[in-house]
Amino acid sequence: MLRINIDACNGCGLCEQTCAVDAIHVVDGIAEIEQESCTGCGGCVDVCEPAALFMEGQELEEKNNALAEWSGIWIYAECRNGELAPVSLELLGEGRRLADIRETKLSAVLFTDETSNLTAQLISHGADTVYLVENPIFGNFYEDANAAVLTDLARRYKPETILAGATAIGRSFIPRVAASLRTGLTADCTCLGIQENGDLLQSRPAFGGNVMAAVLCSGTRPQMATVHPMVMKPLETDPDRKGEVVKVDVEESLFDTKIRVNNFVPLESEGVALNEADIVVAGGRGLENEEGFKLVEELAEVLGGAVAASRAAVDSGWISATRMVGQTGQTVRPRIYIACGISGAIQHTVGMQSAETIIAINRDPDAPVFDIATYGVVGDAFEVLPRLIEKLKQMKA
Numbered sequence: 001m002l003r004i005n006i007d008a009c010n011g012c013g014l015c016e017q018t019c020a021v022d023a024i025h026v027v028d029g030i031a032e033i034e035q036e037s038c039t040g041c042g043g044c045v046d047v048c049e050p051a052a053l054f055m056e057g058q059e060l061e062e063k064n065n066a067l068a069e070w071s072g073i074w075i076y077a078e079c080r081n082g083e084l085a086p087v088s089l090e091l092l093g094e095g096r097r098l099a100d101i102r103e104t105k106l107s108a109v110l111f112t113d114e115t116s117n118l119t120a121q122l123i124s125h126g127a128d129t130v131y132l133v134e135n136p137i138f139g140n141f142y143e144d145a146n147a148a149v150l151t152d153l154a155r156r157y158k159p160e161t162i163l164a165g166a167t168a169i170g171r172s173f174i175p176r177v178a179a180s181l182r183t184g185l186t187a188d189c190t191c192l193g194i195q196e197n198g199d200l201l202q203s204r205p206a207f208g209g210n211v212m213a214a215v216l217c218s219g220t221r222p223q224m225a226t227v228h229p230m231v232m233k234p235l236e237t238d239p240d241r242k243g244e245v246v247k248v249d250v251e252e253s254l255f256d257t258k259i260r261v262n263n264f265v266p267l268e269s270e271g272v273a274l275n276e277a278d279i280v281v282a283g284g285r286g287l288e289n290e291e292g293f294k295l296v297e298e299l300a301e302v303l304g305g306a307v308a309a310s311r312a313a314v315d316s317g318w319i320s321a322t323r324m325v326g327q328t329g330q331t332v333r334p335r336i337y338i339a340c341g342i343s344g345a346i347q348h349t350v351g352m353q354s355a356e357t358i359i360a361i362n363r364d365p366d367a368p369v370f371d372i373a374t375y376g377v378v379g380d381a382f383e384v385l386p387r388l389i390e391k392l393k394q395m396k397a
């Protein structure tokens, strides 16, 4: 059906002169359409210089055609010191699941400073194709160069979806890519799904964690999301899996950077590393003070586990922020997670809910943490923890 955008119409009358069936008349400087007479030939649309006339449905069709040019799922394969970051393999596992539902290809994008066996690793973990860009600049992380190269590749190969880790690296440069491509980005996703038409369902905590929002970006491509590390599961490695490696040449100027790295200082971490620990003992505001928090450290020591904390404990200054678990902190997936005096706010649980076994100790029987706990102890941490520590010490003796 012929439609008019009256704000754009300049009343020139060309449409009126062109119409063979006398279905358009300019009245008070605006073209008016007689729908009963219009045959929908589109002749007036062709002559309308300000593009005020259009056929309804045509715009939508053009948009759908433009979206259909984008296909396949990409993951950004993050590397640190020549090794793939664990989140890259997790993204491949999730990307494989989504690509199979969508019956499309899964590709990994790898930026590296040397030919390495990383491409084989990516293929054995689920990638059909690896787009490889090699340049000495990728020996370090430069967000402007990474953003420029990924933007260029996305424009050339048109993936429907790009996933990256919600790590310090992903968080720093992926928004630049989304802005350059004029598309949306959902940060810190904890769950992904895909619809039949390829629309990506991107779930993440919103409004201070009080709701889980499912975000859609149906009007533009590519769809872009960063995903929390340790939330998705990697696939078992399959050394017989076959895939294609595409070496991509990019314009030299894209490697230009405004950043100069003077020095790298490794983060000092005390005790067992959180993301590698089999057992994690976490303490929250319920421990009341630094002295109370020591019970958590003691239990972790007896169990050979790592110490973690809620934001409340970190904000109270009882432990370093590097030990915080949750939305703003780290995500962990240990075999056992013991939450002591932690209420179970969503911002905390998104960081530990994938633990195999969750044991919660809380004196409030209605604390939300019990909703996700495998075992719950309703009791005072100051009574339960010393007895537990004592018992474990006796068992070890």
Ligand code: FAD
Binding pocket: 208, 209, 283, 284, 285, 286, 287, 309, 310, 311, 312, 313, 324, 325, 326, 327, 328, 329, 330, 340, 341, 342, 343, 344, 345, 346, 347, 348, 351, 361, 362, 363, 364, 367, 379, 380, 381, 382
């Ligand atoms: P509280 O919620 O105060 O809970 C203390 C619990 O201890 C209560 O359930 C109480 O019943 C129990 N208790 C008290 N005394 C005892 C006792 N003697 N024995 C046993 N139990 C006892 N939080 C995080 O942890 N990680 C994050 O990454 C994070 N990111 C955030 C991001 C945003 C944008 C926002 C808005 C918040 C974020 N938070 C985060 C904060 C989060 O919302 C909660 O405020 C925080 O997790 C609460 O910490 P808590 O459970 O230790 O304290």
